[in-house]
Amino acid sequence: MAERQNADLPRISMVGTCALLCESTGPLDIEHQRRIWALTEEVSKWKHVLEVMPCLNNLMVIFDPFETTIETLEQKLIDAWVNCEASPVQGKLVEIPVVYGGEFGLDLQESAEHARVSIEQFVEIHTSADYVVYALGSHPGFAYMGGLDPRIFVPRRTEPRLLVKAGSVAIGGSQTGVITWATPSGWNLIGSSSLSFFDPDTEPPALLEPGDRIRFRAERIER
Amino acid sequence: MMEILSCAALTSVQDLGRYGFRRIGVTVAGAMDKLALAVGNILLGNQLSSAGIEITICPFRVRFHQDTSIALTGADCLATLDDVPVLPWWTRSVRAGQVLTLHTPVHGARAYLTVGGGIDVPVVMGSRSTDLKANFGGYRGRALKKGDILNIGASLRPAASASAGTDDFGVEPPASALPSNGLPQNLPGVISVRVLPGAEYERFPESALELFWRTDWVITPNSNRVGYKFIGPPILPSTDLEVFSHGLVPGVIQIPPSGQPMIQMVDCNSSGGYPNLGTVIEADYWRLAQARLSGAIRFVKTTHPEAVSALAAERDYLNTVTRMANVFRAGKPGAVNSVRASVRRRAGA
Amino acid sequence: MTLSEVKQMISHLRSTPICELEVSELGFSLKIKMNCAPVAMTRGGAETWYSADRLPGGPSSINPQGVFLKSPAVGQFRASHPSRPGRLAHLGKQVMSGEVVGLLKIGPLYRAVYATQRGTIVRSLVEAGQTVEYGQTLFELSPR
Numbered sequence: 133m134a135e136r137q138n139a140d141l142p143r144i145s146m147v148g149t150c151a152l153l154c155e156s157t158g159p160l161d162i163e164h165q166r167r168i169w170a171l172t173e174e175v176s177k178w179k180h181v182l183e184v185m186p187c188l189n190n191l192m193v194i195f196d197p198f199e200t201t202i203e204t205l206e207q208k209l210i211d212a213w214v215n216c217e218a219s220p221v222q223g224k225l226v227e228i229p230v231v232y233g234g235e236f237g238l239d240l241q242e243s244a245e246h247a248r249v250s251i252e253q254f255v256e257i258h259t260s261a262d263y264v265v266y267a268l269g270s271h272p273g274f275a276y277m278g279g280l281d282p283r284i285f286v287p288r289r290t291e292p293r294l295l296v297k298a299g300s301v302a303i304g305g306s307q308t309g310v311i312t313w314a315t316p317s318g319w320n321l322i323g324s325s326s327l328s329f330f331d332p333d334t335e336p337p338a339l340l341e342p343g344d345r346i347r348f349r350a351e352r353i354e355r
Numbered sequence: 356m357m358e359i360l361s362c363a364a365l366t367s368v369q370d371l372g373r374y375g376f377r378r379i380g381v382t383v384a385g386a387m388d389k390l391a392l393a394v395g396n397i398l399l400g401n402q403l404s405s406a407g408i409e410i411t412i413c414p415f416r417v418r419f420h421q422d423t424s425i426a427l428t429g430a431d432c433l434a435t436l437d438d439v440p441v442l443p444w445w446t447r448s449v450r451a452g453q454v455l456t457l458h459t460p461v462h463g464a465r466a467y468l469t470v471g472g473g474i475d476v477p478v479v480m481g482s483r484s485t486d487l488k489a490n491f492g493g494y495r496g497r498a499l500k501k502g503d504i505l506n507i508g509a510s511l512r513p514a515a516s517a518s519a520g521t522d523d524f525g526v527e528p529p530a531s532a533l534p535s536n537g538l539p540q541n542l543p544g545v546i547s548v549r550v551l552p553g554a555e556y557e558r559f560p561e562s563a564l565e566l567f568w569r570t571d572w573v574i575t576p577n578s579n580r581v582g583y584k585f586i587g588p589p590i591l592p593s594t595d596l597e598v599f600s601h602g603l604v605p606g607v608i609q610i611p612p613s614g615q616p617m618i619q620m621v622d623c624n625s626s627g628g629y630p631n632l633g634t635v636i637e638a639d640y641w642r643l644a645q646a647r648l649s650g651a652i653r654f655v656k657t658t659h660p661e662a663v664s665a666l667a668a669e670r671d672y673l674n675t676v677t678r679m680a681n682v683f684r685a686g687k688p689g690a691v692n693s694v695r696a697s698v699r700r701r702a703g704a
Numbered sequence: 705m706t707l708s709e710v711k712q713m714i715s716h717l718r719s720t721p722i723c724e725l726e727v728s729e730l731g732f733s734l735k736i737k738m739n740c741a742p743v744a745m746t747r748g749g750a751e752t753w754y755s756a757d758r759l760p761g762g763p764s765s766i767n768p769q770g771v772f773l774k775s776p777a778v779g780q781f782r783a784s785h786p787s788r789p790g791r792l793a794h795l796g797k798q799v800m801s802g803e804v805v806g807l808l809k810i811g812p813l814y815r816a817v818y819a820t821q822r823g824t825i826v827r828s829l830v831e832a833g834q835t836v837e838y839g840q841t842l843f844e845l846s847p848r
Contacts, residue, residue, distance in 0.1 A: 143554070145552075145553055145554040145556075145631075146551045146552065146553065146634065146659065147553060147554075147602070147603075147604055147607065147631070147634050148551055148604055148606050148607070148634035148635065148636060148637055148662075149551065149636045149637040149638065149659070149662040149663060149666055150604075150637055151602075151604055151634075153553075153554050153601055153602070153631075155554065155599075155601070160599060182374075183374065183375055183377060183378075184378070185377045185378050185602030185625065185626070186378060186602075187599070187600050187601045187602055187626045188599040188600045188601070189599050190599060190601045190602075191602070192377075192601060192602030192603075192604075194604070197659075197662075197663045197666065198663070198666075198667070198670075202659055267378070267600075267626075268378060268379045268380050269377070269378065269379075269380050269600060269602070269624070269625050269626030270380050270600070270624045270625065270626050270627070271380050271488070271489070271624055271625075272379065272380045272381045272486075272489050273379060273380055274380045276600060312380075313488070313489055315488070330379070330380070330489075332479050332480050332486075332489075332491040332492065333479070336379075337376070337379060337381070337480060338379035338380070
């Protein structure tokens with residue numbers, strides 16, 4: 133068995149009768165997330181595993197409790213964790229056109245002020261980074277993305293909005309993304325995109341996948 | 356077909372859920388009380404995963420425009436068919452022109468109407484469930500309303516011959532058929548459910564945990580298919596908790612910063628970042644689904660072997676009901692492993 | 705009428721379908737209600753006579769107008785539904801045609817015992833928990 137520099141063992145906990153949560157104790161970064169992707173791929177093939185849900189630095193494994201025990205599954209997960217290699221997946225490049233500010237980017241002004249830059253600079257910083265999709269989750273087609281420049285981290289709002297428009301481009305703390313459905317949110321709305329991220333009638337239904345590389349492109353900035 | 360004559364909010368077409376898509380953010384949905392829906396389908400000889408109607412607020416009235424069979428399970432809605440009372444947890448035939456009425460139940464929160472052959476709506480992403488948050492699936496991606504006309508699938512049952520078999524019978528409901536979860540029901544209106552500790556369980560001090568187990572948590576009106584919100588004494592962790600977003604299943608009990616617990620239910624987001632104190636066991640999920648607003652829940656700590664044993668009891672009940680129902684209808688004997696058996700097939704595993 | 709004449713009359717009445725007789729003469733009136741008279745059961749418009757001791761379920765007291773509700777299956781008789789308080793039927797209850805008056809439990813399933821016509825439950829011949837046969841008489845109904 134190869135020695136691993138960062139072979140910190142995962143934390144495994146129950147999620148009810150039929151699921152286990154397997155969490156990395158390391159920091160959230162692309163290297164750790166690549167191992168989550170690799171592990172997801174492998175665990176999905178195991179007999180008695182019904183579904184695997186990868187998320188940020190963790191994966192949830194749903195299994196048939198009549199066919200296997202949590203002790204058995206836990207041991208298998210630890211072994212797989214220690215031995216897995218980071219997934220080399222390089223996803224597709226997706227460019228997301230965004231109209232910044234205006235009626236659907238209500239928090240752009242405040243966010244720029246928080247970052248102590250002008251609106252133009254804020255948009256420039258947001259559009260010049262390459263983001264990676266770490267995982268999908270939350271609501272249909274929504275991508276958790278890594279790579280937001282720390283200069284434009286903006287804390288979540290104290291009062292979430294009851295409903296934000298589908299396609300809202302937003303920043304919540306150290307994360308950015310596109311809210312793909314009309315849903316409550318405490319993120320800061322900086323713009324909007326008309327790209328379709330989810331369609332239940334197409335195959336695959338979601339546009340993005342873990343590993344995809346994302347760039348935001350400013351169509352225009354509205355005041 | 357059947358026509359909705361009268362319908363309140365929160366009535367929708369649901370089957371056993373849409374599985375395999377959590378990882379693209381799609382919620383499982385499906386019936387809140389999947390056990391009740393499954394039993395209705397079993398009584399009718401339907402596939403376990405046939406779609407039925409979940410009714411939350413009554414009165415609900417529907418007219419049948421064809422001869423068919425129905426089953427009523429879940430909360431006892433004092434149903435009448437053309438003013439003739441129908442017992443709860445019962446199946447019987449109906450004739451074209453007859454009107455079924457469901458009234459507000461005395462106990463329980465959700466009733467299920469299943470029909471021979473199931474509700475015939477398109478299968479979207481492997482399921483006929485309505486995703487009420489994302490507005491797809493089921494009947495036009497929305498709750499039902501007055502005037503809606505639903506098609507009914509062809510019945511899979513062989514016609515019961517005159518001398519053999521019957522299509523008019525009932526079943527002992529889970530509340531009396533399943534072993535009680537052995538917990539004292541202290542007060543009327545308090546439902547006990549068993550809970551397995553979750554990822555952040557040990558981040559809460561002993562005093563907070565004791566308070567959590569001891570309190571009768573009142574279900575606030577802000578509770579629905581997405582989640583139940585409770586009021587009670589704040590349950591606070593030892594230190595501020597930062598938790599990365601992780602996968603969720605229905606039954607996960609989260610503690611947001613306010614310290615007021617909430618339970619994720621069938622329409623919950625597929626992932627979230629609040630601390631997970633514990634999860635209601637799958638076998639007690641139907642009890643949760645039948646809890647009424649302003650009622651109270653008492654959480655009771657359990658072990659994994661007990662949780663599996665409770666699920667096995669549920670599976671055995673379903674198997675026995677299936678065997679006997681097939682004999683009653685003089686159809687072919689079959690077996691079903693559990694509500695999860697259909698989950699397994701649908702996820703393609 | 706002497707007492708021995710009354711006894712003879714009763715003896716005679718036993719072999720007739722008469723269940724009630726009223727005699728009145730000057731200064732005297734006699735009413736006789738027969739408990740053991742033969743029973744007429746009407747099915748499909750045809751009358752059939754049974755003697756008291758050959759009725760299925762063998763009730764000893766007969767109402768020739770009575771209707772008897774039979775068990776639809778072998779099973780355990782239940783007087784109430786587990787989801788509902790109270791009995792489905794009780795003595796003196798007026799029931800509609802098609803109303804459920806009891807349940808037969810067979811494994812986890814139930815068959816219903818229905819009132820075959822409108823009337824009043826006048827007798828119950830079964831107890832909750834009792835195992836019954838197919839066709840066993842469970843209730844006597846006095847039609848409306």
